[in-house]
Amino acid sequence: MPPDPRTSPVGSPRVLAGPLGAAPPAPQVPRALRTAFATGFKGDSPALNPCIFLFLSTIYYLLSTIPLYAAEVLEKTVASVNGETIYLSDYESNVGNVLEELKKTNPGAELSPTRLRDARSNVLQQMIDDLVLLQEAKRRSLKIYDKDVESGIAEVKNRFKKDDLGRPVPEAESERLFMAELKRQRLSYGDFQERIKKQLMVIKLVDAEVRARVGPAKDDEVKEFFNKLKKVVAKPASAAQVAVNKEEEEELTKLAQLFRDRTAERIRARHVLLKIPAGATMVEKSKTLSRIKEIKKEAEAGADFAELAEGHSQDTESAKRGGDLGYFIRGWMVPAFEAAAFSLPLGKISEPVETEFGYHIIVVEEKKAATPLRFNEVEEDLMQYVQQRGFQKKLKEFVSKLREKATIKILKDPVADSAEKFPGDNKLNNQ
Known part of the structure; x- marks a missing residue:
């Protein structure tokens, strides 16, 4: 089945939407990286699409972490948001999705205890984010029509119509793969429809509150970012000098490697x-x-x-x-x-x-042969990237405000195995 990575090259891995998650309709993420060689070589390094090379996956993706219905009373819980429960089984399922994708992108590599702990922590935080967004969408009574759900389902089914090499899959086989994925995730078709509906509610909320307020990137902002990137491509150690903070330093370092790879022989x-x-x-x-x-x-x-x-x-x-x-x-x-x-x-x-x-x-x-890094060849991709960076910043601010108003309880911290309550403004609530 087609892989559906939802990881960011400039930050911590996000929880995976998985093959059954709804994705926001716009803007589209350029497909940048493809597997160039098969098992048997060092790692599974990506070769660059010769046309579009920048993996702009900083666009926010709605996840399959949103709970469907109340589980049995005896099921173990991880956390609650305004009294609504996040169950351990849902949490572990999402952790499994993340680890599966990490293994796909780094075949044969062992996850360090630190990276594993970070991944588990990110999953829990993302599930909390998703739930506060869903609750806000419900509070506003955002309407999702049946035709929207049908379109969302069709979009998901389309992911099963091509194999890993991009070749068409017969309709009967793609339907079989889709139903097999439902079974693997222990979802009825009705559960799946409900999941899509909830995800579309959150997408509608984010579009209205965040995306609509983010304008196109300014030319001078894009050029400034390119100039920083060009310096780091030429001299990786310069990232600390040109970046405004540690976060941008890490971002520039990782993006510079992509650009360096693109221009190499x-x-x-x-x-x-x-x-x-x-x-x-x-x-x-x-x-x-x-x-x-x-x-x-x-x-x-x-x-x-x-x-x-x-x-x-x-x-x-x-x-x-x-x-x-x-x-x-x-x-x-x-x-x-x-x-x-x-x-x-x-x-x-x-x-x-x-x-x-x-x-x-x-x-x-x-x-x-190796080629120089030219602004006119990367301008469009960088324009999208800088715009999405602004979108991510606004989204983070919006979610933080929702979390500040929420009562969030970590009932069984699966990372630190502690029981604490984190209402309002504190480190865990606003990571």
């Missing part, structure tokens, strides 16, 4: 991988090496490299694309593979390359 290559099993004997390794050499000879004799990859490569994900790894830059592949790939002339097939995953043969199809 890059190549596009295909490969064939024959794996070496763990504990393989020298005889087994020799047989694998001989086989990869045979495949290389076939390619040099005129066989289509993509067809050879489809038929022989044991990197199953890239094999589906004829061994295509997309564009990648230095630092994204394991050293031996990277060194071989970047040293190859266009169209020449490499000698077998041994990595921790097995033997590879590589062919480079395109090369792009």
Whole structure:
């Protein structure tokens, strides 16, 4: 099923909307990052979309954290907001969604205790935010029409109509995947409709109170931000000097890395991988090496490299694309593979390359030299980014005011395992 990341590159991960969450209708988030290579390489680093590269995920997404109905009396509770309960089961479900997405974006990486604790804390705070927003939307009696709910459901179902590679999924299969996700989340179709309705109520509230009051970014503001970013791209250590506060320093540092990656030298290559099993004997390794050499000879004799990859490569994900790894830059592949790939002339097939995953043969199809960072090429994306940054600031202020008026009780703190009451203005309520 299509992944639905809801994380911000400039702040703490947000709770995931998940595949069944409603997203606000506008503005659209440019799709910026895509997986460039499959399992078997160092990490799962994103290659940049050549047209739109900035991952503008700071737009607020409504989540699947909003409770549906009252649970059984005996169910354990985590917190309450103005007397309305947040249940432990809902909390743990959302934590699971967050951790699942963190693992997808960092395959094989272990979450540190600090990062795990931060993720759990962020989930609880986001659930509280969602609930105060929903309560305010109800207080104002915001009307959501059936046609709005139907449109929201259709938007969610559309996410199941393409696979992870963007290929169309047959209608019957997409419907099966959708129903399977409902079952996985233990939702009836009626529950799902109710969730969409509640999320749309909050979206309507946020649109009226926040989005409508945020104007377009000013030209001089965008240019100033670009100039700061350009300095940090050239000299990462300068972030502390050009930023106005610690938050902006972290933001500039992370965005600068995206820009640095975008402008770096890059190549596009295909490969064939024959794996070496763990504990393989020298005889087994020799047989694998001989086989990869045979495949290389076939390619040099005129066989289509993509067809050879489809038929022989044991990197199953890239094999589906004829061994295509997309564009990648230095630092994204394991050293031996990277060194071989970047040293190859266009169209020449490499000698077998041994990595921790097995033997590879590589062919480079395109090369792009490093380019300078030009304002006119990134202006539109930065304009959207700066506008969304202003939106995030206003949204945070709006939610903080709602929290100040709310009575929030942490009945069983799943992070610190303490029981405290936090009415009004204090650190936990206004994180």
